[in-house]
Amino acid sequence: MNSTPNALDQAIRATTVETGKYLTFTLAEEAYGIGILKVKEIIGMIPVTHVPRTPVFVKGVINLRGKVLPVVDLRLKFDMGEIPYTERTCIIVVEIDTDDETVLIGIVVDAVSEVLNIAAETVEAPPAFGASLSTEYILGMAKTDSGVKIILNIDKVLNQADISLVKDLD
Numbered sequence: 001m002n003s004t005p006n007a008l009d010q011a012i013r014a015t016t017v018e019t020g021k022y023l024t025f026t027l028a029e030e031a032y033g034i035g036i037l038k039v040k041e042i043i044g045m046i047p048v049t050h051v052p053r054t055p056v057f058v059k060g061v062i063n064l065r066g067k068v069l070p071v072v073d074l075r076l077k078f079d080m081g082e083i084p085y086t087e088r089t090c091i092i093v094v095e096i097d098t099d100d101e102t103v104l105i106g107i108v109v110d111a112v113s114e115v116l117n118i119a120a121e122t123v124e125a126p127p128a129f130g131a132s133l134s135t136e137y138i139l140g141m142a143k144t145d146s147g148v149k150i151i152l153n154i155d156k157v158l159n160q161a162d163i164s165l166v167k168d169l170d
Helices: 007-019 160-167
Strands: 021-027 030-035 040-042 058-064 067-073 090-097 102-109 112-115 138-144 147-152
Touching: 007 160, 021 102, 021 147, 067 160, 090 112, 102 160
Parallel strands: 030 147, 067 102
Antiparallel strands: 021 030, 021 112, 040 090, 058 067, 090 102, 138 147
């Protein structure tokens, strides 16, 4: 897959970076951020109903106020290994835009940190790791006083096949 950003990716990155507000969270001691406009709510861990024959990163579905939402564990999606959930583990309900619709998905993270204002000039393009490693799901790297935060393009974290799979769960 080509890691050169196309015009749409650049427009998404520019729009997200311009808003400047990010929900930050941790996964395996690393700090990540998602544009606050993509976040619908944050909930503590609740029982997840496992759905057979789904990829390991798809934890299952939850019933959130009468709506069935698929749940994805970002640690497993990013091949970070599974750990037991703690009292800080939570589900961030995010809005993912696909080619033809918007889908609500829960993503499991180790802990939510804070909402940060990140100035556009402190965000650099993701590093190029060559053609063999795609970083299209990274909007940029934000330099903050507490270190570097990886800003995710949540619309690209799951590929189209993943989204089709979890869409069918709800």
